[in-house]
Amino acid sequence: MSHRPATRFRPLALAAAFALMFAACSSAATPAPTPSPTAAPASAGVSAAPTAAAAGTLPPKFTVRFLASAGALGDWAPYVGKANGYFTAQNIDLQYSTFANAGDVFNAIVSGQGDLAIISLPTALTAALAGAPAKLISAAQYGKPGSYDSRWAVLDNSPIKTPADLKGKKVNIFAQSSLAQAITRSVLSKAGVQASDYTEVSVPFAQAYTALESGQVDTSLFIEPFYSNTNSLLKSKGQAPLRVIYQYMTYFTDGVNTTGMMANTDWAAKNKDGLKRFFAAWFQAAKWGNDTSNRALLRSVIANGAGITVDSIKDMEPALESEDGKFIPGFVPKFQDLLVQYQMVKGLDKALTEDKFIDLSYLP
Numbered sequence: 001m002s003h004r005p006a007t008r009f010r011p012l013a014l015a016a017a018f019a020l021m022f023a024a025c026s027s028a029a030t031p032a033p034t035p036s037p038t039a040a041p042a043s044a045g046v047s048a049a050p051t052a053a054a055a056g057t058l059p060p061k062f063t064v065r066f067l068a069s070a071g072a073l074g075d076w077a078p079y080v081g082k083a084n085g086y087f088t089a090q091n092i093d094l095q096y097s098t099f100a101n102a103g104d105v106f107n108a109i110v111s112g113q114g115d116l117a118i119i120s121l122p123t124a125l126t127a128a129l130a131g132a133p134a135k136l137i138s139a140a141q142y143g144k145p146g147s148y149d150s151r152w153a154v155l156d157n158s159p160i161k162t163p164a165d166l167k168g169k170k171v172n173i174f175a176q177s178s179l180a181q182a183i184t185r186s187v188l189s190k191a192g193v194q195a196s197d198y199t200e201v202s203v204p205f206a207q208a209y210t211a212l213e214s215g216q217v218d219t220s221l222f223i224e225p226f227y228s229n230t231n232s233l234l235k236s237k238g239q240a241p242l243r244v245i246y247q248y249m250t251y252f253t254d255g256v257n258t259t260g261m262m263a264n265t266d267w268a269a270k271n272k273d274g275l276k277r278f279f280a281a282w283f284q285a286a287k288w289g290n291d292t293s294n295r296a297l298l299r300s301v302i303a304n305g306a307g308i309t310v311d312s313i314k315d316m317e318p319a320l321e322s323e324d325g326k327f328i329p330g331f332v333p334k335f336q337d338l339l340v341q342y343q344m345v346k347g348l349d350k351a352l353t354e355d356k357f358i359d360l361s362y363l364p
Contacts, residue, residue: 062274063093067105067117070098074141074148074223074319075118075259077285079301084288086281092274102175109134109264115271116278119262121335122179122345127262128357129347136260136358137268138279138325144255148317149247150180151227152219155212156240160219163191163246169218172203172211177344179258179335180221183251185342209233219245225299228316229308251338255328258319268362275362279325283364286321325363332358 066078078096081087087094097114099105106123108114110132118140127134143149152172154160160169166188173181185195203211205223209230212220222230222242231241248256268275289298298318303310336351338344 059091061091065095065115067114068098069102073302077282077321080285080289081281086284090277090281115267117262118259121260124357125345133265134262135265137263137362138261139257139322139327140261141259141319142257148319149249150223151244151247152221153242153244154219163188167193167197170199170201172217172220173200174221175202182338182342182344187246187250224316225313228313232312257327257331276364279364283323286323
């Protein structure tokens with residue numbers, strides 16, 4: 001898997017419409033290199049995939065320009081695929097690049113300067129409404145009851161105990177028009193706190209603790225590994241861990257798909273066979289990482305990507321990766337209804353038919 005920083009792409013006509021969705025991420029689009037993943041040593045228990053070459057059936061080389069936003073560490077399958085040799089076994093050259101914000105990732109996919117990307121789900125709706133050549137072709141990161149979830153938390157000495165206490169407070173919603181913003185509006189509304197009763201603040205995941213400690217926000221949205229890393233830091237200071245106020249599954253009680261894999265549809269249509277091989281490797285990596293017996297090694301891969309110590313996330317619950325690419329039953333309609341209700345996506349006045357923004361025909 002080649003690993004290289006992305007280059008800045010030309011602005012697109014679609015970017016103007018898409019920018020509304022990522023207004024909170026409008027800082028300079030400086031590409032953010034991601035540290036190269038470290039392959040786990042064989043002595044650590046990682047079993048490399050048998051290569052097609054060994055069987056004398058090496059398929060044609062298939063190159064995939066794969067993109068993600070900086071900090072998208074919950075989608076760890078590319079790292080595992082490298083460490084275990086799953087992409088090599090399929091003769092796939094996975095060229096992995098990161099960008100400072102999701103708007104740049106989207107522009108690269110639409111322009112054809114990227115092939116596949118991990119992306120937030122509302123992005124696919126924006127693409128469909130704009131007539132862009134991009135669709136979701138697989139579910140990616142997800143959570144189910146009792147597993148990993150994204151959490152809004154406060155410091156232990158905070159007077160905030162429930163969502164109702166957030167009236168008049170500053171709430172981290174990650175980004176304008178994000179799923180996090182929509183969930184916040186729904187959960188707080190049910191608690192009697194309307195959007196006009198609190199201040200929404202956009203904070204990148206990596207700065208969640210800094211924003212909370214400095215008072216920039218009164219409750220902050222934490223994903224892993226930053227949630228566990230913050231608790232480790234608080235423990236080292238002799239302080240109590242974060243207290244959770246609400247989370248994604250406060251709304252999506254049956255489970256939540258948090259990210260998806262978006263493809264440039266022109267590229268995908270020309271590479272159906274290659275995509276079958278790609279997904280064979282990707283789902284192999286997902287199954288390995290979801291296996292609880294492999295979590296120690298998985299944490300080391302994530303820690304390497306985040307630039308933190310493994311010890312600081314030794315208790316973390318890594319996100320789950322879809323092992324078949326399918327969305328949780330009933331999730332997509334509920335997801336769309338939420339975005340329509342709170343007008344999260346410009347022009348989305350009613351739910352779209354799923355074929356407008358999802359195409360799962362490339363899955364094995």
